[in-house]
Amino acid sequence: MANTSSRTLRLLSLLQTHRYWSGVELADRLDVSVRTLRRDVDRLRELGYPVQADRGIGGGYQLAPGASLPPLVLDDDEAVALAVGLQSAANGSLTGIAEASVRALAKVVQVMPRALRRRVEAVGSVTVAPQWEAIPQTDPDVLVLLAQACRDDERIRFDYVARGGANSSRRVDPARLVPVGHRWYLVGYDLDRGDWRSFRLDRISDPAATGIRFGRREMPGGDAAAFVQAGLSRNTGTTTVRAELLAEAAVVRDLIGRWATVEPAGAGRCRVELSAESPEWAIFALGVSGAEVVSAEPAEFAGQIGDWARRLGALGV
Template sequence: MTGATGAQTPVRLLQLLSLLQTPREWPGGELADRLGVSRRTVRRDVDRLRELGYPVQATQGALGGYRLVAGKAMPPLVLDDEEAVAIAVGLRAGAGHAVEGVEEASVRALTKLEQVLPARLRHRVTALQIATMPLVSGDGATIAPETLTVMASAAAGQERLRFSYRAGDGTRSRRLTEPYRLVSTGRRWYLVAYDLDREDWRTFRVDRVAEPFATGARFTPRELPKGGAAEFLRQSVYRGIASYDIDVTFEAPAEFVAARMPSSLGAVEPLGEHRCRLRGTATDSVEWVAVRLAVADCDFTAHGPPDLLTCLRDMGSRLTAAAGAAE
């Protein structure tokens, strides 16, 4: 009996620590019910946590209880099964659709989490993601989260990465690279890497990568091109692409419009409480920009360029005709 209790103590301490990491005060009786032990056992477990350096504070009285307070060194984050699955599914969904604002840090977090998840939880995460579908997808191509995590792990571990790559013209090739950084542009993920066969720096669209494989061979990091990975990507992606200036006035607050427009189009400038202006440089097709403006869910006036104005007029005529034909 004693052996069984001793074997259960570490598990119970982790469960107790997980509960205490919730920002609230836990009555001793509620903790005892949650853990299936006596209040005396809860007190002993709290003392064990304190001995391990966890700052658990106790308050006396009928309404007293326990809570974890901020200290010089907080304990590692402890998650129960449901919390770990929820976080992994959320990170996978965000990483798989290059959502603006979901940066490389999210992929690193997903990589670390999936490395420590037990097999039974990894199975639950995969099953839940397969069984669900987002109502709205991003503008970029969908990417398997496993592709991102393999790349992120190889970059973090300075490990050579081999993969199959499909170029823009459909040509396929095998690449052996030294991966350095994953960069999100909001619509797509890119890998900045040194191509060993071509002996030069390259950028790769991750949605065109297949069968990424970390070879296990380590490499000594080279000095990144001037400006860093993000600047190198910007110059590589936009090299030779024609750009044009856009100028649009919206009859809505700046915060409302900014939440609906990609930041790559430019900054939204307030013109008053219920009016704002967007001026910037676009490299996407005028058709794509026209669609993004049309789904802003507010009235707007486009001032240029001429090709965008023409596209909006043609789109308006087609949509009006389509609505009339349905009557």
């Protein structure tokens, strides 16, 4: 059994990962009795953590919102991810929190060990937020609510504006939040339509958690990003392109696999297929691969690649 201090920190870490834990499950995770668990919970409360408890058979614990934010327990990877995410938010990708993100980033980095600071700086130095096209911004409150619902398997409802402008109310069992290209999407099971759907977050309004838990369904294909990409390719407002590159498929997949389907095409070559909301974004994705483009289709897209190459060549790039 761990000592009291380390066990209490472990308990706090567990409470921060899920909305609700049964008492028996928590005690098993900590390798303590239920009685000892109650004492550890009381210690957290004395430190200012608002731990709520349900008594009786099947009772459990959850970390409730408090009047003030107590310290959080983060491992190294979580701390780096938090700092990088704050850097992204500081670039203005989320509405109304750029200044707050800068303040929070300063506080987080200030208390980081030197090794973790170097990791954050390394990631930031090779991460570029493309700003040459207007990007619909996402309300951070919407993002947080949907992320919690995905985590807790909680049914949600919201208003949604479809591509054609029609407004409707949706009841959805959310599964994943996915960044594809330069937008966020929610993938979930639409109860009224009886099928899986993807929803652009910038088109969602007035989301609300219903308090209803659901059993997880198997997502078609098992890959949320691929599901969104497939939906985009069926959308007449997107551009679907195919290209052959002089590079190994595994290398290209690591670089642009979140946007594209990449398959081997012989020694040192691969075929890429991707859907984007504009030809410029497709060209950007191929450029990120760093590989020479051997061929591209449709023909007009190949022509646009040539136009961009000539423009850059004229600058001596």
